[in-house]
Structures are given as C-alpha cells and as structure tokens.
Amino acid sequence: MKNTGLAAYRDVAPPGTVEFLSRLGEKVRGRTFRHINSTRQGGGVAEILMRLVPLMNDLGVRADWEVLEGTSEFFRVTKAFHNALQGEEQVITEEMYQDYLDCNQHNATRLDLQADLVMIHDPQPAALVLRREPGSAWVWRCHIDVSRPQRRVWTFLRRYVEQFDAAIFSLPAFAQRLPIPQFLVYPSIDPLSDKNRDLPEAEVAGILHRLEIPRDKPILLQVSRFDRFKDPVGVINAYRLVKRRTDCRLVLAGGGAIDDPEGKLVLAEVREAAGQDADIHVLELPPDAHLEINALQRAAAVVLQKSTREGFGLTVAEAMWKAKPVIGGAVGGITAQLLYDVTGYTVHSVEGAAYRTLFLLHNPEAAIRIGRIAREHVRRHFLITRHLAEYLMLLHELTA
Amino acid sequence: MTRFEFMDCRQLIQILGLRADDEQELADLLAEVPQDSVYHHTHGHFLRHGFVGAPYPNDFATWAVTQVRDRALGERLAVVSPLDHPTLEDLRQEILDILDDHLSRLNIVPRVIFGEPFEFIQSRVVEVPTGIEAGSLAEFRTGLATVPASAIYFHAIESARRLPHTQTDFTVWLREGLGMPVLASAVGRLDPYAGSLERLRTEIVRLCDAALVGEADASVRGGEVGVQP
Numbered sequence: 001m002k003n004t005g006l007a008a009y010r011d012v013a014p015p016g017t018v019e020f021l022s023r024l025g026e027k028v029r030g031r032t033f034r035h036i037n038s039t040r041q042g043g044g045v046a047e048i049l050m051r052l053v054p055l056m057n058d059l060g061v062r063a064d065w066e067v068l069e070g071t072s073e074f075f076r077v078t079k080a081f082h083n084a085l086q087g088e089e090q091v092i093t094e095e096m097y098q099d100y101l102d103c104n105q106h107n108a109t110r111l112d113l114q115a116d117l118v119m120i121h122d123p124q125p126a127a128l129v130l131r132r133e134p135g136s137a138w139v140w141r142c143h144i145d146v147s148r149p150q151r152r153v154w155t156f157l158r159r160y161v162e163q164f165d166a167a168i169f170s171l172p173a174f175a176q177r178l179p180i181p182q183f184l185v186y187p188s189i190d191p192l193s194d195k196n197r198d199l200p201e202a203e204v205a206g207i208l209h210r211l212e213i214p215r216d217k218p219i220l221l222q223v224s225r226f227d228r229f230k231d232p233v234g235v236i237n238a239y240r241l242v243k244r245r246t247d248c249r250l251v252l253a254g255g256g257a258i259d260d261p262e263g264k265l266v267l268a269e270v271r272e273a274a275g276q277d278a279d280i281h282v283l284e285l286p287p288d289a290h291l292e293i294n295a296l297q298r299a300a301a302v303v304l305q306k307s308t309r310e311g312f313g314l315t316v317a318e319a320m321w322k323a324k325p326v327i328g329g330a331v332g333g334i335t336a337q338l339l340y341d342v343t344g345y346t347v348h349s350v351e352g353a354a355y356r357t358l359f360l361l362h363n364p365e366a367a368i369r370i371g372r373i374a375r376e377h378v379r380r381h382f383l384i385t386r387h388l389a390e391y392l393m394l395l396h397e398l399t400a
Numbered sequence: 401m402t403r404f405e406f407m408d409c410r411q412l413i414q415i416l417g418l419r420a421d422d423e424q425e426l427a428d429l430l431a432e433v434p435q436d437s438v439y440h441h442t443h444g445h446f447l448r449h450g451f452v453g454a455p456y457p458n459d460f461a462t463w464a465v466t467q468v469r470d471r472a473l474g475e476r477l478a479v480v481s482p483l484d485h486p487t488l489e490d491l492r493q494e495i496l497d498i499l500d501d502h503l504s505r506l507n508i509v510p511r512v513i514f515g516e517p518f519e520f521i522q523s524r525v526v527e528v529p530t531g532i533e534a535g536s537l538a539e540f541r542t543g544l545a546t547v548p549a550s551a552i553y554f555h556a557i558e559s560a561r562r563l564p565h566t567q568t569d570f571t572v573w574l575r576e577g578l579g580m581p582v583l584a585s586a587v588g589r590l591d592p593y594a595g596s597l598e599r600l601r602t603e604i605v606r607l608c609d610a611a612l613v614g615e616a617d618a619s620v621r622g623g624e625v626g627v628q629p
Contacts, residue, residue, distance in 0.1 A: 016530070016547070016550075019408075019530065020408050020528060020548070023408070023528035023530070023531070024526070024528050169415060172415045172519035173516070173517075173519070176417070177417040181414055182414065182415040182417065183413060183414055183415065184413040184414070184415050184521065330514070390410075393524075393526045394412065396526060397412060
C-alpha cells in the first residue's frame with residue numbers, strides 16, 4: 001500500500017469526489033464513529049475497514065475499530081449462524097445460542113460502546129446492542145444475504161436487530177422486512193490497494209512468469225474460492241466449448257481449500273475436470289496474494305465469475321476496474337455491476353458463458369468498449385470513496 | 401444582491417422491503433408506497449444514471465423493458481413527464497392509470513422470469529456546499545460549467561420539490577438575484593427530464609452565453625438585458 005490520505009484518491013475517484021468528502025467531513029467533524037466486527041484480518045469486511053477508518057479520521061471524524069474477542073467455540077457457533085442465515089440447514093442448540101450471548105456479554109464489559117455512531121458488522125457482535133448507551137445511534141451493517149434464512153436462527157437474531165436504529169444491506173434483495181429503517185450501501189474496492197492499483201506491464205509479466213502462466217494465447221480467468229456456488233467446473237466446461245473454436249488458456253485462481261474440507265473436495269473435482277489439459281492452470285493462492293490477483297486480472301483477455309449463487313461478488317468490480325470485459329452469473333450483486341451489453345454480460349448457463357467469451361475474443365472492439373465503460377461504472381459506484389461518503393451521510397443523518 | 405452558492409449532493413438510499421415480481425404487483429405496491437419512493441423512481445433516477453444512461457427516463461419503464469421484457473409497457477411509461485404532473489400524487493396516478501389500462505388489455509400478467517423484481521426504494525438527499533459561488537451572470541456561467549453534474553441535479557431538479565410553482569434554485573436566483581426575468585423564464589422552460597444532466601448543463605450554459613452577449617450589446621446600446629423569450 002503506497003497510498004495514505006484522501007488526497008491520493010483525487011486522480012482515481014470521479015471529479016469533485018474529494019471536495020465533496022471534505023465538505024461532508026466538515027459537517028460531521030469531531031463526531032465519534034466506532035466499528036465493531038469479529039476479525040482484524042481476513043475477509044472483505046476487515047479489508048475495507050482497514051482503509052475506511054483512517055480515511056474517516058483524515059476527514060475529522062473520530063473513527064476507530066474494535067474487534068470482538070471470542071473462543072473457538074463462539075466462532076464455530078457464529079459460523080453455523082452465518083450458514084443458517086444464508087439458508088443452509090444447520091443444527092443450532094440452546095447451548096449454542098447461550099454461548100453466543102455469553103460471548104457478547106463478555107465483550108460488552110470489555111469494549112467501549114460509547115460513540116455517536118456504533119456500527120456493528122454482521123451477526124457475530126449483534127447482541128452487543130443490549131448494552132447500548134443513551135445518546136448513541138446504533139446501526140447493524142449486514143454483509144450477507146439474509147433473505148432466505150433458516151427461520152429459527154433469524155427469529156433469534158431479529159430480536160437484537162430490531163433494537164438498532166437502522167440496518168444496512170448490500171442489496172435490496174439481501175434484506176428482510178424490519179421495523180427499523182434499512183439503507184442500501186454497496187460494498188466497494190480500494191483502487192489504491194495492492195489488489196487494484198496500477199501495475200507496470202513488466203511487473204505483470206514478472207508475476208505471470210513466476211506463476212508459470214505463458215501469455216502465448218488469450219487468458220480466460222476466474223478468481224474465486226474453490227466453492228461449488230462459484231461453479232468452477234462450469235467454467236471449465238465453458239472453456240472447452242470456447243476451445244473448440246478458439247485457442248486459449250484458462251486460469252482458475254483461488255484459495256480457501258487449505259482449512260476448508262469442502263474447499264478441498266471442490267478443488268479435487270476441479271483438478272479432475274481439468275484432467276491433463278496443459279492449458280488449464282489451477283492456482284491455489286494464499287489470502288495475501290493481492291499482487292498476483294491484480295496481475296492475473298490485468299493479463300486476462302476475459303474474466304469470468306460464473307457463480308450460481310453469490311454475495312456481492314466484488315471480484316467482478318476488481319476486474320472491471322482493470323477495464324476487463326467480465327462475464328458473470330446473473331446472481332447476487334453481479335447484476336448490479338454487470339449491466340448487460342453495457343458494462344459486461346450476465347449469463348445463465350455454461351453455453352451462455354462460452355458464447356459471450358467467444359464473442360469477446362472475436363470482437364476486440366466490443367471488449368475494449370465494454371472494458372472502458374465498466375471501469376467508469378466502477379469509478380462511480382463501487383470505489384471506497386463512494387462507500388465513505390455514504391457512511392458519513394449516515395453519520396450526519398442519524399446523529400444530527 | 402445575494403450570491404448564488406452552488407451545492408453538491410448525494411443520495412442515501414433506503415430500502416422499503418417491497419418488491420414486485422409482476423406488473424400487477426408493481427401497480428398494487430405503487431399505490432401504497434410513500435411519495436418519496438415515487439419521487440426517487442421518477443426524478444432521483446437522473447442522479448443515479450449519470451454515466452451509464454438507462455434506456456428509459458424512469459425506473460418503472462426501465463424495469464418493464466429490461467427485466468419483464470415488456471416493451472409496450474416500457475414505451476408507454478417512458479413518455480410520462482414529471483413536468484406534466486405538478487404533484488407527485490398526480491404523477492403516481494398517471495403511472496397507475498397506464499399500468500391499469502395496459503393490464504386490462506392483456507390475458508396474462510407479465511412477470512419477471514429471468515430478470516430481477518422491482519425493488520421499491522426511497523432516498524434522502526444530503527447536500528454540501530461546493531465552495532463555488534456567483535455574484536454575476538459571468539460567474540454563474542463559469543460555476544455552472546465547473547460544478548459536478550450532481551450539483552446540476554440539486555439545483556435544477558431537486559429544488560423544484562422545495563420551491564413553489566415549478567421554480568428552481570436557478571430560476572429564482574436569475575429572476576430575483578440578478579434581475580433577469582427573461583433568462584430565468586428561458587431556463588425554466590428547459591425540460592430537465594428530456595435528456596441527461598450534462599445536456600441540461602449545456603443548455604443552461606448556452607442560454608447564459610446568449611444573455612452575456614446580450615448584456616455586452618446592451619451595455620453598448622443601453623438597452624434591455626436578457627435572451628429573447
């Protein structure tokens with residue numbers, strides 16, 4: 001990370017953005033804004049808070065970020081909550097609910113919960129709201145899709161969520177009907193982070209050389225965890241349809257297989273589907289392989305995110321920011337990013353992915369046009385500067 | 401004379417938790433949502449589609465065409481102009497009438513199959529000063545050409561909701577601040593819903609340029625200032 005303050009965003013954010021943020025900062029200068037989540041490292045929430053909190057302070061807001069302390073049992077419980085809230089059938093016992101509440105109670109005595117705005121990220125710290133103090137506004141920031149939860153878990157969580165002043169969701173489709181105001185805030189990418197900053201061509205070439213990816217033919221790329229909902233085998237099948245007519249390589253780059261038994265299984269399926277095809281490269285990358293992902297996205301001719309189920313899918317915005325044409329599954333936040341035939345293509349099938357890949361490989365002018373518009377779409381809607389503005393507007397509106 | 405202060409703005413979007421999967425549901429929900437939501441989907445649209453233009457000038461028409469694939473309804477909704485409906489209730493009723501009439505001619509209710517449902521939302525506008533001010537027509541013209549498009553939205557569209565008789569911040573200041581009623585009327589006659597915010601900016605700048613030429617001519621002749629109606 002070379003960037004520091006807000007001024008560094010002047011050249012990448014839409015014109016007038018830094019000025020708007022500075023003026024908005026003047027309206028909320030000196031107010032306190034506390035974020036609380038469950039992890040300091042790993043995952044999209046920590047990644048964005050790491051950048052948002054210093055930027056808020058740059059603007060005169062007294063922002064900080066606290067992390068929940070929990071036992072491994074607590075995190076096992078909240079992982080089960082997480083899966084249940086996203087619709088997977090889970091067994092949650094009374095004891096598990098009690099563990100959750102005990103951990104929140106312990107943290108309520110440990111953490112300073114006094115701020116003008118307290119933003120609680122995701123379900124893990126939601127019960128802290130029981131200890132809210134007068135004079136603070138409390139907002140629940142939900143980063144997951146809770147539209148089709150396991151009913152019993154949602155009923156349990158809902159009683160806490162209703163005690164917040166507002167909730168924030170990443171898409172209208174991810175929300176539940178609640179008696180409190182619900183705001184829409186898209187997640188964002190940081191254009192100056194290692195994953196997204198400009199990379200000189202020599203650095204891209206060096207990284208691809210190190211990863212042993214030749215650049216002798218067009219590269220199709222999907223970056224995602226080895227997870228069935230990301231449909232990596234579907235991507236291989238789409239590649240095979242493309243390969244019949246146009247020579248190319250496929251790179252499937254992801255992580256998450258080391259500690260995740262299901263990830264290992266999916267990775268094995270992917271390797272089996274790839275067979276002996278030397279033009280399919282399956283890369284297991286560590287969680288901090290930001291520069292590698294950046295280089296792969298820049299080297300790709302077409303980027304795929306052929307998910308069958310998705311949260312927001314910010315890897316799409318990452319590739320769009322690099323002016324790449326992206327083909328994505330028509331699910332979750334991908335449809336907010338890929339406007340059909342304008343900023344990319346959403347598809348519903350392997351055949352659709354193959355057809356649009358061929359179209360883009362054989363119509364370089366269309367690929368360039370889409371990539372250019374895609375980058376501008378991201379500039380206006382999915383950069384951290386927009387995210388920052390919306391959090392400051394919330395601070396302004398809820399603590400006025 | 402009061403100086404004109406250019407303000408910039410952004411929308412904070414609020415989800416209402418009401419979604420329509422077919423055109424009948426769209427009509428039913430439209431009848432009950434708050435006026436703020438009607439406003440958001442018809443006026444607020446312009447602030448959200450600055451760069452990648454939507455195919456039609458309101459969210460209802462765009463949804464009918466892109467998600468339901470009902471071009472006939474989309475076309476009918478597209479020509480509804482907020483200018484023809486002085487209140488949001490009038491505007492809501494006009495859209496409902498079109499929906500009812502359209503549905504009465506069909507044997508089935510068109511619905512989303514592969515697309516996305518219509519999500520009713522509303523927004524709060526938060527404004528901040530841009531730091532750009534004008535005390536003369538020349539300064540106004542320079543400021544207008546410089547400010548972000550969202551500032552044009554705030555003064556030319558959003559302000560009409562705050563001010564009586566379809567006035568906007570621009571027309572009020574040109575008339576009362578600068579004493580240029582002819583120019584104010586000409587700006588007031590522009591249709592902000594007919595194109596993009598950039599097109600609207602270009603049109604107002606063009607009118608200002610014409611008035612500035614008129615001002616220069618008048619200073620030579622000692623005649624009246626302003627563009628021709």
